[in-house]
Amino acid sequence: MFSMTSMTGGEAVVLTLESIGVRHVFGIVSVHNLPIFDAVSRSKTVKLIPCRHEQGAVHAADGYARSTGEIGVAITSTGPGAANAMGGMFEAYTASSPVLMITGQVGSSSYGKGQGELHEAESQMSMLECVTCCVEHVSRHSEIVPALVSVISEIRNGRPRPGAVEIPIDLQYAVGEVQDISVPIPPRTMPPQSDIDDAAVILESAVRPLLVAGGGVVNSDASENLVALAERIGAPVLTTIEGRGSIPEDHPLAMGPNTDMVVMDPLFYEADVVLAVGTRFQQSNNTHKGIVIPGRLLHLDVDPGMIGLVHETELALVGDARLGLAALVASLRTANTENDWLPRAQSLREHIVSTSRNAIGLDISEIMDVIARRLPRNGIVAKDATISAYLWANRVLPVYEPRTSMRPVSMAIGPGVPMGIGAAIGSGQPTVVVQGDGGLMLSLGEMATIVQEQIPLVICVFNDRGYGILRFIQKSAIGGRQVGVDLETPAFSEIAEAFGMDSAKVCNPREFEKSFGMALDSQRPFMIEIDLSSLAPMRIQPQGTPVRD
Template sequence: MARMTGAEIVANTLKTAGIRHVFGIVSIHNMPIVDAISRIDGIDMVTCRNEQSATHMADGYARATGQLGVALASTGPGTTNVVTGLYESAYASSRTLVITGQAETTFYGKGKGYVHEAENQKAMLQTVAQHVASPRYIEEVATQFKDLIRDVCSARPQPGAMEIPIDLQYAETEAGDLTVEFPAPFGADAESLTQAIDAIAGARKRVILAGGGVGKADASEALAALAEKLDAPVITTPNGKGALRDDHPLLMGPVLLSRPILQAVQDADLMIAVGTRFQAGVAGGQVAMPMPKMVHIDADPRNINLNYRPEVGVVGDAKLALKAIAEADIESGDAQYKEQLLGLAGQSKSGMRDRLGPDQAGILDVFSRYMDRDAYFVRDNTLPGYHWGNGLLPIFKPGGYIFPTSGAIGPGLPLGIGVAIATGVKTFCMHGDGGFMFHVGELSTAAQYQAPVVIVVFNDGGYGVLRGLQVNQFDGRFSETDLSTPDFVKLAESMGLTGLHADTVDGFAEQVEKAMGIEGPVLIELNVRNMQPISGVIPPPKD
């Protein structure tokens, strides 16, 4: 049996778990782990400029691949930086794992002023992570780490973290078996499946609501098979985009909040909701909407009855549950009702496009030309994201559309870099100029590792979303939302990227075509200040 240091146990366990990249920053309290990773074939360290960014990159990696995304930080200030990234990962049900250091075991908890001392670090991490491991003896490192990885990847994914005292990283022990056995998907109990099948068979006017859990369970084919068997239209949540290919004839898309569609859905005999917790949204209004009778399928029992009380709750893996239901003897549904819903979805999308105006509609069309089955689109929380990213941008695979689920401003850039590094595929990253500055230092990371990301910064001179919120709330007043912005092209070039600029839709189309032919990262600054604004949006200040 081989002897290894604690750091080597961590690195070798990551290798057995299939990890190919670790995002992080080297520090005095994680140097042994960085060194151990550097000596293992097949794992590359991606050095970031901030631990929050590293955690977002690990999150993007996890969402795009369905695998574990790993970030490495250092104790104390380095770990405080990861909290926002873990917060976002929890919202997004992401398989994100943070590894960090801790003071020597002989000093931990003594309050003696040890460098980067963090007495309550574990408690802090527990506020944003489902499982936090904190070994006190070298013999505990392997077992706790393997258990943590399994837990992060079980059922509905949730982030986890492990703090490892620096003396345990250097200490040696017998390594033992470091193989990580990932948990198998668990099926729902037979009784709840039978009840669900009976409820579906007893309904004629049916509609399916697919959330982000469909993609995480690799259940897209099973969803398509059930929808086709029932001849039932499929609404998605924004996180559920890509659960069905955009060209599938039964796809309605994320249109539930359209008033005519919501009213028509209320007339359904039954909604089959799968992989969604019905997020409350701004002001909680999205859990006050009347809903029809419901079968709710989710891997997390806490989501059943959380915001809506279904007729039947099915706790289990979405793929297994959908397959079991599709195998039952159930007749197809009401064709007239299906056509009504699909028609309303078409009208809703047409109305969305009309409200965009010619400039934003043209920008949407430019992006859409490149959204084939291999493309990834990452966006920050921006006006275009809300107005056409969610509802109109075509997505052809689960995980192909990624955004900050928590509503945070800023994570888009590191999420996009993580996706690009994970997949090696050209990745669009759409940002507003305000949120972009949160993690602007990661342009250097993108350049250093030649991440194939095309970053598009919509420059409207400030926080456009917040301008609108303030105007609606404060009798037309807005304040502290206009920003002084740099020359983004020169900024990108100074950090080793190709920088491009566009002022018109035609110019943007030319620059995107050019960017798609360039290896490595590209930034396109799109000046939208003089473009026609989206209907109802407060115009930005003119140049």
């Protein structure tokens, strides 16, 4: 990009991003990041996606990272701009997503003096430390590249997490010498061979083995090795929601993202050996909290802090999921799985699918089938935290490949659309957003981004005029009283058209199929508003009380 080693701080930032293959950055221009944006505008390989809110920019960088496995980059201003980004950074931290946030800071001569400079934020570092694995402050031009290299290396090391760098505005303008940039890729950690050998002996002895695959399998690109291991020993595979795509969900060994379904309790109870890979056993609901694993638990994870955190582990395998699974496949010689173990597991999966379809009703089932039928196997679905995601998009809408399914792991409402933006741009694959009406209001401004950049994103807004899942929770938690859950919602399809986006409002599955086909074929921004009041109602059915003694 630049012909000389003498360059501004902003140019040094972009040169560093180019050196690690960054193709897109997301952000909002400001007086406190202008030199960086100027350098981006002159880059031949890095393109700016101008977002409308810093939180949306970070969510988009997060979606980009999850769909590609690359580092997603968001650039914000200091002070209020950085503060606006915190919701996105919180989500990226919760989701173990490799996001780099670059933010400005007031000039070096004013930093830390509390003199009321524009956008002054003396404690910005402390704020960022709450939602990152590492934060660096730059004190001189010569520190810009080393700070970025340090944070990028830490983001990539082991379990991915977001990181941040703040650069005072005078240093972004300052000119200095920059040497050749080298950003080392941290080596993958192999579990000790002695632990692999011990695990292989235990797995070979299993007659009812069970695999549990989490997001770490996807993050480490270990899906092929997971499937190879499952096939080698004939083990059914349960995934977490973040682990979806680690095994194709039409594979006979795939039991779906059902670790929190009481129906699956017999698998945990009867399994004599459970191998958990890349999961922290997130305690996101009471069903997860009540899971009991009586058999021998082996836990493979790159983060040793996750092993034994929730369930007592007989054998810890600390290391990369891809390397660990490959080593296990190579070490296994025999399998002793009972012949009726897999059919029993499959019957439980079939029961969950049948029950889920009954709960969501015929109309939503048909809409779900349209999405599954029309979207290619490598198509991406980004889900917001909405009742449609909880009841079917996170559960029974099939996922076939890794990095094609994402949702707010923090259960926050609003990330769906901007995550879809990042995923569509990063992957280049057809991308659909399953969005509720309440959550869309938090990201409505990003529709302007979609239209400006002509991102071929299909936004499916399931409109029940309120917070459907909270209506259900309030019925059981506060005696049926309803508060704050019924919302006045706009005509979303008309808003989409006002932005310059193609749109349709549908009231039945036939209309949805026609509009969804048009949306995919157009390869343009498209919104489909689904009026849930015109469809057969979805029913949230509380799970039965588990017996877990």
